[in-house]
Amino acid sequence: MAGVPKTFADVELIGKKVRLRPMRLDDAKLLLPLFSNPRVLENISFSGTPTLEGEIEWALAASTLPCIDHQGKMSYILAIEQIGKSAGIGTLGLHYRIDSRLLEIGYWLAVPYWGQGLVTDAARIMTTSLAFQHLDAVRVSAAIFAGNTRSKGVVEKLGFHLNGTRRSQMLVNGQWKDD
Numbered sequence: 364m365a366g367v368p369k370t371f372a373d374v375e376l377i378g379k380k381v382r383l384r385p386m387r388l389d390d391a392k393l394l395l396p397l398f399s400n401p402r403v404l405e406n407i408s409f410s411g412t413p414t415l416e417g418e419i420e421w422a423l424a425a426s427t428l429p430c431i432d433h434q435g436k437m438s439y440i441l442a443i444e445q446i447g448k449s450a451g452i453g454t455l456g457l458h459y460r461i462d463s464r465l466l467e468i469g470y471w472l473a474v475p476y477w478g479q480g481l482v483t484d485a486a487r488i489m490t491t492s493l494a495f496q497h498l499d500a501v502r503v504s505a506a507i508f509a510g511n512t513r514s515k516g517v518v519e520k521l522g523f524h525l526n527g528t529r530r531s532q533m534l535v536n537g538q539w540k541d542d
């Protein structure tokens with residue numbers, strides 16, 4: 364069914380390796396040490412130092428999303444779990460421009476779980492079921508920092524094509540990043 368759902372409270376997407384579900388408040392404490400790993404932080408557009416208060420606030424907001432901002436962009440964050448386990452080990456977010464039907468994804472995964480195809484599975488189920496079928500997106504994209512070969516590996520496996528490099532696109536912790 365195409366269209367923008369009013370709420371994603373009951374969204375559950377099951378892939379071959381992972382399950383995507385709405386964020387819960389108890390994710391904050393568990394995800395904080397995993398998210399705080401410098402190998403995660405250096406590749407995402409987050410400035411500063413993650414705190415428990417910040418994570419709780421964020422998980423609370425994410426669990427009641429989607430929010431639709433003044434530009435008509437809807438954002439929603441889903442927790443990534445391995446099938447059969449009930450703990451979040453990362454997140455996958457979508458940002459959807461309702462008018463133009465352009466959708467951008469962003470994700471991170473806890474370091475011990477890297478290299479097992481988990482985010483490829485998560486992004487695949489999200490783009491096929493949610494983005495294209497349910498939301499009727501025209502295009503799905505990801506902004507990836509230059510040099511983030513793992514993340515590029517994920518989207519390449521999904522059939523994304525490189526659109527170009529934007530120089531000094533984002534300022535993160537005082538450093539300009541190309542994506």
Ligand SMILES: CC(C)(COP(=O)(O)OP(=O)(O)OC[C@H]1O[C@@H](n2cnc3c(N)ncnc32)[C@H](O)[C@@H]1OP(=O)(O)O)[C@@H](O)C(=O)NCCC(=O)NCCS
Pocket residue numbers: 402403404406407469470471472473476477478479480481482483484505506507508511512513514515516517
């Ligand atoms: C990027 C990230 C989400 C990838 O998650 P993942 O579950 O490990 O990814 P997958 O295992 O599904 O796929 C990774 C792909 O990257 C490539 N890859 C893996 N290890 C690599 C390495 N050391 N160097 C280069 N490429 C590598 C491969 O193509 C691999 O696919 P494979 O199954 O064919 O080996 C994870 O590394 C992460 O959270 N990084 C920090 C945050 C981040 O970069 N977020 C994305 C912002 S755009």
